[in-house]
Amino acid sequence: MKGESWGRYPKVSQQVRMLEKRQQNPFRSKEELYLPYGQGRSYGDCCLNDGGVLIGTRWLDSFIEFDRDQGVLRCEAGVTLAQVLELVLPAGWFLPVTPGTKFVSVGGALANDVHGKNHHGSGTFGCFVRRFELLRSTGERLICSDRENAALFSATIGGLGLTGLITWVEFSLKRAPGPWIEMESVRFGNLEEFFGLSQESDKEFEYTVAWLDCVSAGANFGRGIFMRGRHVPSEAHPKRSLLGRLSPKVPIDLPSLTLNPLTVRAFNELYYRKQRQRLVKKLVHYDPFFYPLDAVSGWNRIYGSRGFLQFQCVVPSSGNSRPIAQILSTVVENGDASFLAVLKEFGDISSPGMLSFPRRGVTLCLDIPFRGTRTLNLFARLDEMTRDFGGAIYPAKDATMSAESFQQYFPRWKEVAALKDPRCSSSLWRRVTGLTQS
Numbered sequence: 001m002k003g004e005s006w007g008r009y010p011k012v013s014q015q016v017r018m019l020e021k022r023q024q025n026p027f028r029s030k031e032e033l034y035l036p037y038g039q040g041r042s043y044g045d046c047c048l049n050d051g052g053v054l055i056g057t058r059w060l061d062s063f064i065e066f067d068r069d070q071g072v073l074r075c076e077a078g079v080t081l082a083q084v085l086e087l088v089l090p091a092g093w094f095l096p097v098t099p100g101t102k103f104v105s106v107g108g109a110l111a112n113d114v115h116g117k118n119h120h121g122s123g124t125f126g127c128f129v130r131r132f133e134l135l136r137s138t139g140e141r142l143i144c145s146d147r148e149n150a151a152l153f154s155a156t157i158g159g160l161g162l163t164g165l166i167t168w169v170e171f172s173l174k175r176a177p178g179p180w181i182e183m184e185s186v187r188f189g190n191l192e193e194f195f196g197l198s199q200e201s202d203k204e205f206e207y208t209v210a211w212l213d214c215v216s217a218g219a220n221f222g223r224g225i226f227m228r229g230r231h232v233p234s235e236a237h238p239k240r241s242l243l244g245r246l247s248p249k250v251p252i253d254l255p256s257l258t259l260n261p262l263t264v265r266a267f268n269e270l271y272y273r274k275q276r277q278r279l280v281k282k283l284v285h286y287d288p289f290f291y292p293l294d295a296v297s298g299w300n301r302i303y304g305s306r307g308f309l310q311f312q313c314v315v316p317s318s319g320n321s322r323p324i325a326q327i328l329s330t331v332v333e334n335g336d337a338s339f340l341a342v343l344k345e346f347g348d349i350s351s352p353g354m355l356s357f358p359r360r361g362v363t364l365c366l367d368i369p370f371r372g373t374r375t376l377n378l379f380a381r382l383d384e385m386t387r388d389f390g391g392a393i394y395p396a397k398d399a400t401m402s403a404e405s406f407q408q409y410f411p412r413w414k415e416v417a418a419l420k421d422p423r424c425s426s427s428l429w430r431r432v433t434g435l436t437q438s
């Protein structure tokens with residue numbers, strides 16, 4: 001059957017087999033190449049397996065053990081972060097790290113070693129993983145932790161599903177007094193102001209991130225809105241609950257003209273102007289704070305059937321705005337506006353995975369509609385610039401980085417290749433390693 005990821009580019013042909021019980025062994029044949037699959041919320045081709053088989057884990061959705069005193073959860077790998085939150089929040093716990101959507105599986109969060117708005121203080125999801133079970137294509141089931149099968153533990157966190165199927169995961173949670181976040185939004189006029197705000201806010205706030213206007217040039221170049229927040233105790237909570245509200249849907253693929261430079265420019269202008277004062281403080285529910293895009297189901301369809309590419313890089317910063325300014329100018333000059341652009345400084349906590357993406361520096365994330373060769377040329381240029389700046393591109397969002405770049409960004413890739421399950425592979429792996437048989 002035809003397959004695509006969240007960004008809908010590239011399109012591939014692959015089989016999908018759903019796994020119904022974690023005791024089942026899905027590696028049936030010695031001829032086929034397999035790839036574990038969570039919720040398909042990755043953008044490029046790390047969750048695609050052209051010509052091969054995806055092992056769907058959606059029905060591995062049971063909780064196994066929840067220690068409410070210590071905040072430790074063990075669940076099957078197909079459980080989503082949304083399901084985790086429903087269980088743990090009423091008991092006073094929260095996800096230790098969460099990406100910008102709660103509709104990802106725990107297995108997918110581990111295999112991409114996802115990061116969130118608290119990277120500066122907490123690191124990645126993998127930092128909170130205590131152990132997991134890995135099913136290899138031989139049928140062997142290995143418990144992996146930093147003491148047991150430690151090399152496989154580190155190769156599987158951020159390991160892009162290549163070391164075998166994760167059947168369950170045990171991870172630590174963080175304390176939270178309830179569902180509410182005290183949030184501040186601060187307008188900034190340029191990238192220097194962004195770095196100043198980031199340094200000041202990372203000391204005081206658990207969560208920080210900025211929306212960046214990536215259309216405007218001249219005096220408005222690099223302006224945006226900085227958002228910072230922290231969990232606050234229940235006494236301060238308003239009565240209103242946002243849970244259970246109906247979410248609108250994008251029912252059809254919108255024509256690709258819907259998102260053109262004019263509409264994107266108008267969106268950026270309105271979004272920036274919507275906040276009149278420099279600083280606004282509010283109490284918000286965690287849902288719109290962490291997951292604003294989850295409110296519109298199937299929002300990826302607004303890019304039409306050709307889809308879109310996401311570019312996410314990290315480049316060294318130390319308060320230096322030059323690399324981000326140059327990357328941003330390339331996008332602005334190309335006229336390929338992104339209506340969603342996010343900027344955040346990563347902290348020093350090292351990621352436990354051999355292929356983990358987050359590292360000290362500043363990360364920029366842009367969505368660009370796919371317009372054929374013109375888009376591919378832009379992405380090749382952005383890849384080259386990231387390489388020259390000594391940065392890296394996030395495999396979970398990537399469909400285009402070159403093999404040379406991948407191997408520079410992830411120097412431990414050969415260690416992963418040695419530990420990889422010989423029957424597991426992906427479209428991304430074949431593209432960035434040139435290893436076509438595995």
Ligand SMILES: Cc1cc2nc3c(=O)[nH]c(=O)nc-3n(C[C@H](O)[C@H](O)[C@H](O)COP(=O)(O)OP(=O)(O)OC[C@H]3O[C@@H](n4cnc5c(N)ncnc54)[C@H](O)[C@@H]3O)c2cc1C
Nearest residue numbers: 038039040041042099100105107108111114115160161166
């Ligand atoms: C709106 C949106 C916002 C996002 N924001 C962020 C963000 O802030 N930070 C961030 O880090 N990411 C972010 N992402 C990316 C997303 O968090 C990751 O791509 C995540 O890994 C997707 O999980 P999934 O369950 O959909 O996995 P899939 O996309 O299905 O698979 C991802 C990878 O995990 C592997 N995998 C999945 N399940 C298993 C398993 N059981 N065993 C072994 N391997 C497995 C797959 O083989 C694949 O390589 C965002 C995505 C969206 C759509």
